[in-house]
Amino acid sequence: MRSTPALLGLAxxxxxxxxxxxxxxxxxxxxxxxxxxxxxxxxxxxxxxxFPITGGRLVFDxxxxxxxxxxxxxxxxxxxxxxxxxxxxxxxxxxxxxAEFPKLTFRSTKVTGSGNRGTVEGELTMLGxxxxxxxxxxxxxxxxxxxxxxxxxxFSATASLxxxxxxxxxxxxxxxxxxxxxxxxxxxxxx
Numbered sequence: 001m002r003s004t005p006a007l008l009g010l011a012x013x014x015x016x017x018x019x020x021x022x023x024x025x026x027x028x029x030x031x032x033x034x035x036x037x038x039x040x041x042x043x044x045x046x047x048x049x050x051f052p053i054t055g056g057r058l059v060f061d062x063x064x065x066x067x068x069x070x071x072x073x074x075x076x077x078x079x080x081x082x083x084x085x086x087x088x089x090x091x092x093x094x095x096x097x098x099a100e101f102p103k104l105t106f107r108s109t110k111v112t113g114s115g116n117r118g119t120v121e122g123e124l125t126m127l128g129x130x131x132x133x134x135x136x137x138x139x140x141x142x143x144x145x146x147x148x149x150x151x152x153x154x155f156s157a158t159a160s161l162x163x164x165x166x167x168x169x170x171x172x173x174x175x176x177x178x179x180x181x182x183x184x185x186x187x188x189x190x191x
Contacts, residue, residue, distance in 0.1 A: 023067040026153050026187035028056035033185045035074055039163070040176030049090065051104070052078045058187055060153055062142055065118050068111035072185075074104040076126070094170040101127050113137065120157065126166045135159045135183070151189040158182055 033053040041047040056072035077098040081087055091098040108122040109132075120135040140154035159181040164172055 023059045023061040023064070024151070025190040026058050026060060026151075027190050028053055028058075028072065029152070029186040029188055030054055033187070034183075036182045036184075038180045038182075039178065042174055046180070047081065049079045049081045051075060051080075053185070054078075054103075056185075056187070057190070058153070058185075060142075062139065065111050065113040068108070068118075068120075070106065070108040070111070070120055070122065072106045074106070075102070076104050077102040095168055097127060106133070113139070116140070124161070124166075127168060129166050131161075131165050133159050133161055133181075135181075145188065148188060153187050153189075155185045156183065157185070 030053055033056070035051040035053060036048055037051065038046040038048040052075045054073050054075045056070070058068065058070045060068045076096045077091060079087060079090055079096065079098075081090060090096055093099070105125045106122055107125075108120050110121040112119050116139040118137045118139065120137050122133060122135070123130045124133040135157040136159065137155055137157045140156060142151065142153045144150065145152040161179050161181065162177050163169070163179050164177050169177070
């Protein structure tokens with residue numbers, strides 16, 4: 001027969017395990033967060049650029065994805081195709097027009113998921129226009145970062161969009177209209 005303190009301890013442990021954690025707010029680690037975008041270049045290759053994420057935050061509870069939200073700012077002017085001439089070409093008015101629109105933003109409208117897989121629906125604002133984008137998301141990890149000692153969350157996401165929806169239609173179809181997006185995000189719990 002178990003003692004009363006042991007039973008009380010077991011009951012408290014079971015009660016605690018059934019209690020959902022409250023959603024927490026995390027701020028993006030801009031060093032370890034970026035967007036990669038690829039599109040067909042004349043059918044020969046998938047030309048790929050890296051875009052820095054310059055700011056963002058997310059709210060997340062791994063036990064209840066419905067409470068989650070995401071906001072991100074992406075530096076269009078900081079795009080990098082690995083070649084200075086090609087970078088300037090892509091910053092020009094017929095593509096990203098970074099002189100007038102140096103930033104892109106994403107704001108979620110709905111998040112669904114469980115375990116380590118989910119979907120984030122939201123609005124991507126680019127070239128002064130906002131259109132819906134759906135991200136397929138993998139929740140990688142939530143743990144204390146061994147260097148900063150802060151609770152840190154990590155996600156990977158993919159999406160596909162047509163650049164012409166935002167008015168970026170130069171050279172379609174020779175330069176691909178369909179753009180494949182891959183996103184990596186690390187975010188630390190806000191103080």
